[in-house]
Structures are given as structure tokens and as C-alpha cells.
Amino acid sequence: MKQKIAIIGAGMLGMALALRLTEAGYQVSIFEKDDDVGGLVSSTRIGDFSWDKFYHVISLTDTHTIDLLRTLKLESQIHWNETKTGFFTDGELYSMSTTLEFLSFPPLTLWNKMRLGFTILYASHIKSGHKLENILVSDWLKRLSGKKTFEKIWLPLLKSKLGDNYKNTNAAFIWAIIARMYAARRSELKMERFGYIAEGYAAILNEMKKYLQQLNVDILCNHSVIKIIDRKKFVEVHSTNGNSLEFDRVVLTIPCSEIVHVCPQLSAHERQRLRDIQYQGVICGMLLVKNPLAGYYITNITDSNIPFTAVIEMTALVDSAQFGGKTLVYLPRYVAQNDPYWEKDEVVIHDDFIAALKKIYPEFKKNEIMSFNVLKAKNVLPITTLNYSQVLLPGTQTSLENILIVNSSQVANGTMNVNEIIALANRKAVELLIHP
Numbered sequence: 389m390k391q392k393i394a395i396i397g398a399g400m401l402g403m404a405l406a407l408r409l410t411e412a413g414y415q416v417s418i419f420e421k422d423d424d425v426g427g428l429v430s431s432t433r434i435g436d437f438s439w440d441k442f443y444h445v446i447s448l449t450d451t452h453t454i455d456l457l458r459t460l461k462l463e464s465q466i467h468w469n470e471t472k473t474g475f476f477t478d479g480e481l482y483s484m485s486t487t488l489e490f491l492s493f494p495p496l497t498l499w500n501k502m503r504l505g506f507t508i509l510y511a512s513h514i515k516s517g518h519k520l521e522n523i524l525v526s527d528w529l530k531r532l533s534g535k536k537t538f539e540k541i542w543l544p545l546l547k548s549k550l551g552d553n554y555k556n557t558n559a560a561f562i563w564a565i566i567a568r569m570y571a572a573r574r575s576e577l578k579m580e581r582f583g584y585i586a587e588g589y590a591a592i593l594n595e596m597k598k599y600l601q602q603l604n605v606d607i608l609c610n611h612s613v614i615k616i617i618d619r620k621k622f623v624e625v626h627s628t629n630g631n632s633l634e635f636d637r638v639v640l641t642i643p644c645s646e647i648v649h650v651c652p653q654l655s656a657h658e659r660q661r662l663r664d665i666q667y668q669g670v671i672c673g674m675l676l677v678k679n680p681l682a683g684y685y686i687t688n689i690t691d692s693n694i695p696f697t698a699v700i701e702m703t704a705l706v707d708s709a710q711f712g713g714k715t716l717v718y719l720p721r722y723v724a725q726n727d728p729y730w731e732k733d734e735v736v737i738h739d740d741f742i743a744a745l746k747k748i749y750p751e752f753k754k755n756e757i758m759s760f761n762v763l764k765a766k767n768v769l770p771i772t773t774l775n776y777s778q779v780l781l782p783g784t785q786t787s788l789e790n791i792l793i794v795n796s797s798q799v800a801n802g803t804m805n806v807n808e809i810i811a812l813a814n815r816k817a818v819e820l821l822i823h824p
Contacts, residue, residue, distance in 0.1 A: 390415040394625050394633070396613050396650070397641035397795075399427025401809045403596050404456065405639065405794060408817030410603045417635070418605065419627060421612035425597055428765060429806060431590040435676045435759035437711050439588045442672060442763065443700045443718045445685075446583035447568060450807035452814060457585075460595045466583040471705050473580065474684035476691060476748050477540070481682060485580075500537045507532040508566055517560030517801035522775050528559035544690030548697030549722050549769070550668060556773045560801040568803055580685070584706050589806075616640075616650050618788040637790045639820070643667060643767040644782065644797055655787045665780050665797050666773075669766040671729060673719035673741045676759040680704070680715050681749050689748075695740045696721045699748065714758060719745075725766060734762045769804045770797040784819055792820065 391414050395402045398420035406416045424430065432441045446453055446466060457463045472485040475493070483489050491501060510532065514520070520528065529542045546554035546562070585591050597607060608627075615626040622634045640647050644662040648654065654662075673696065680701065687699040700718035708715060719741050723729050729737075738760055745752050773780065777800045782793050794816040802808040 391636045392417070392634075394419060394623070394635040394638045395641060396616075396625075396638065397427065398422075398425040398607060398609070399641065399809075400429050400593075400806055401427075401794065401796065401813050402641040403593075403600060404810045404813035405641065405817055406600055406605050407456075407459075407596070407603075408814060409820065410600070410605055412817070412821050416605045417633070418600075418607045419611045419613050419625065420607065420609045423610050424593075425607065425609065426589065426593045428768065429589040430593065431588055432674070432761065432763065434674055434716065434761055435711075435714075437676070437716075438590060439702070439710070439716060440590070441674070442670065442720075442765070443702060444589055444806055445705065446585075447805075447807065448581055448583075449568065450805075452810040453807045456596075456810055457592065460592065460599055462585060462592060462595060465585050465591075467586070467707070468581055468583045469705050471580045471582055471685035472683060474682055474687035474699070476687055476689045476694070476699075477544075479691065479747070481687070481748060483684070484688075485684075495540055496537060500534060500540075503533045504537050504541060507537075511563050511566040514563055514567070517563040518777065520559035520563050521772070521777055521800065523559040524774065525554060525557045525559045525562050529562065541690065544692065545688060547692075548689065550771065551722065551724050551727065553666065553668060553724055553771045556771065558772050558774050558776060560776075561772050561803075564802045568805065582685070582705055586707075586710065588706075613650050615652065616791060618653055618790050620789065623790045635790075637792060639792045639794050641795050643795065644770075645767070647793065647795075651786070651788070651791060653788055653791075658787055661780060662782065665782075666771040667725060667767040668722050668769040668771060669725060669727075669730075669764070670768050671721045671723055671737065672763045672765075673717075673737065674761040674763055675717040675719065675757060676711060677715045677717060678756040678758060680708075681717065681745075681752065687748070694744045694747065695737075696744065699745075722769070730764070730766075737762050770799070772800060776800050784816060 393409055393414045393416050395406050395418045398418045402418055406418050410416050430441055431438050475482045475484045477495050530538045550557055611627040613625055613627050616638055617624040623638045624632050624634055626632045644665045648659050648662050683704050684701055685704040689698055696719040698720055702716040742754055781800055782797055784792050799808050799812055
């Protein structure tokens with residue numbers, strides 16, 4: 389008989405893992421607390437249209453994503469476009485899309501620019517970020533780029549993703565971001581080139597769900613798992629609908645804090661180690677507006693008085709026909725778990741964000757906004773602290789013989805993009821097959 393495996397969580401990680409294990413001959417069931425699959429890559433309504441809750445793109449180097457799309461017969465549907473980058477600093481908006489624009493960037497001297505360019509080039513040629521885990525990201529960047537460039541460029545960017553958690557983050561974090569963004573630029577023009585599929589990740593998730601169901605994967609949505617008990621010969625999975633199902637093994641793809649909650653049999657040491665892993669969350673404004681803002685796919689923001697950390701003008705990449713000729717914009721604010729901004733009323737967030745948009749784009753008018761959503765996710769990015777792989781990174785096997793962990797906290801050197809998540813699923817599937 390086929391070994392029965394339960395996967396907890398039907399995000400991209402859980403679904404990709406289910407695919408690989410099913411291909412290897414296991415009978416897989418996926419438990420999902422929400423009413424549909426997708427997790428952080430699921431979609432939402434914005435006005436009369438639907439798109440990804442949070443912004444996602446496909447890079448030329450996202451080989452694991454492209455391989456998956458090939459399996460789903462979607463690779464030919466990727467639309468590739470060149471994009472531009474903006475920079476808002478000292479109250480001014482600059483283009484930073486070409487080498488010439490970089491060289492003429494006013495906030496930095498020529499020497500500062502040379503050191504910044506060297507840092508990016510040097511980081512892009514590092515093959516592995518493992519050795520960077522024992523260096524604080526701030527110390528590494530100051531040494532390579534200099535104090536002024538760090539304070540003017542790197543520090544605001546780090547704070548935009550990590551808040552005060554940047555003080556505890558290792559250098560592999562920024563290395564992974566630089567490596568991916570540098571690789572996204574075509575060598576002959578140094579232009580960023582990203583891709584997307586019409587209808588966004590909803591189209592990918594729909595095809596993946598159908599593909600898994602054709603392979604007899606049982607996808608149980610609206611099944612929030614409340615307790616998992618290892619009985620040694622089998623594992624009981626208890627969910628809120630009152631059912632208790634038995635499996636040979638269970639794989640947890642959910643955040644570490646949730647693992648502690650649903651696995652009461654874990655050792656005290658394991659539970660504490662999982663609790664010690666901190667996650668960064670995001671509060672994101674999603675807007676549909678009548679006209680383009682500036683045409684940059686991403687505008688990095690270094691001014692501390694702006695309440696969001698970047699402007700993602702999605703329709704600088706995606707054909708605006710997807711949104712009836714309108715412009716789709718994301719305004720992310722990455723925040724720690726205890727940040728008071730979580731408690732702000734959505735009306736206050738709306739007003740804060742719109743007031744800031746007017747500072748960046750003086751001609752922007754409030755009446756151009758057709759729809760405004762406030763989206764929140766608390767467990768987006770594990771904070772990779774010093775020597776993270778040795779100190780905190782969870783192993784696949786827990787102290788319970790039939791309960792395993794495969795989640796985003798096991799990406800020690802990454803930016804937590806979709807490609808890294810699919811790569812993690814592929815790697816862990818092989819590990820589970822080697823050690824049944």
C-alpha cells in the first residue's frame with residue numbers, strides 16, 4: 389500500500405511538496421485552513437478585477453518556478469518585459485534604471501557611487517551566502533560601501549524590509565537580494581527583465597490544484613488543524629471540523645509559531661527554538677488608480693517620513709488591459725510582530741498612505757483612486773540572525789518520528805520569493821525520499 393502523508397498548509401510550498409511526493413508514489417492529503425489554496429500567493433478582488441494579494445514576479449533566473457510552469461504547460465504563457473527602477477530620497481524622485489542615471493545620482497559623490505557599485509558587483513559574484521551568516525549586515529555593508537553610502541542608501545532599504553530587526557540580521561540577507569536583482573538584468577543593456585502570467589498567480593494556482601487533483605491528491609480546504617498526535621505507528625490529525633484522520637507521516641509547512649501550537653508532543657527545547665525564530669510581517673496598501681504614477685516597476689524609498697517602504701507600480705510590468713486600462717499599485721510596509729502599526733484602523737492607514745503618495749507624486753489627486761485595499765500578513769519573512777543555520781534553522785525531522793518540518797524558516801540565505809519556496813520543496817522532497 390502507498391504510504392499516506394499529510395501536508396499541513398496549501399501554500400505554494402505545500403502544493404509543490406505534494407506534487408513531488410505524489411510523483412514519488414506517496415498518497416498525499418493537504419490540509420488548508422482557508423477556503424482555497426495559495427497562502428501568500430493567493431489573489432484578491434480590487435475593484436472589478438482580481439490579482440495577487442501581494443506583488444510577485446518571475447525572474448529570468450527563477451529556474452524552479454519556470455520548471456514548474458513547464459510541468460503545468462504554462463511556460464509559454466510567461467510575458468517578459470523590461471522594467472525601470474525609481475528612487476525617492478531627500479524629497480526627490482530619481483530614475484535609477486541605467487548606468488548613466490546611477491552615475492548622475494545627486495545624493496552620492498562619485499567615490500560613494502564607485503563603492504556602492506563595487507558592493508553590488510562583489511555581492512553578485514559570491515556563490516553562497518553561508519559564510520556571510522556570521523557577519524551583521526550593517527557591518528558588512530559599511531565595510532564595503534562606506535559609512536555615508538550605508539546611511540544614505542543601505543540603511544533605509546534595510547529598515548524598509550526589516551525595521552529595527554536589521555540590527556540582528558546577518559549579511560546573507562542582502563547578498564541574496566543583490567544576487568537575484570543583479571541576475572534579473574540583461575547583460576547587454578543592464579535593464580531589469582521580469583515576467584508574469586495573465587491573471588497572475590491565480591492562474592498558476594488553479595492549474596496546480598487541478599493537476600494535483602488529477603494525481604489523486606486530496607486537498608482539504610477549510611480544515612484548520614488544531615492538534616497533531618504521533619502514535620508511533622501512525623499520526624492523528626485533528627481539525628476544527630471535528631474529524632480525526634490517520635496518516636503514516638505528517639509534514640508541517642506552516643510558520644514555526646503555529647507548529648508549536650499544534651504539536652504538543654514536541655520537546656521543550658524544540659518548542660523554544662521554534663519560538664525564537666522571529667518573522668517579519670507586512671501591511672500592504674493595494675490600489676487601483678486611473679493613471680500611471682511614474683512608470684517604475686519599483687520605487688525604493690529612503691525617506692523615513694514615508695509610511696510605506698516602496699511603491700510597486702505593477703502595471704509598469706503587467707499589461708494594464710488586465711485592469712481595464714487602469715494602474716495597479718502596491719504600497720508595502722514591512723513591520724515586526726509587535727509593531728503598533730498593526731493596531732491602526734484601516735481608515736488611518738488609508739489616509740497616511742495617500743498623504744505620502746502626494747509627497748512623492750505632487751500631481752497625484754485623491755479622486756484618481758478607484759479602489760483601496762489594506763492587506764495584512766504576519767508571517768512573511770523569517771529574520772535570519774547571526775549564525776542562523778547553526779543556531780535556529782529547524783531540521784526536517786522533529787523529535788517525533790513521524791512528524792516533519794518543511795517551512796520557510798529553512799531558507800537560510802534568501803529573499804523569500806516564490807522560486808526559493810519551490811526550490812525548498814524540491815530539495816526537501818528528495819530528502820524525505822532518501823530518509824523514509
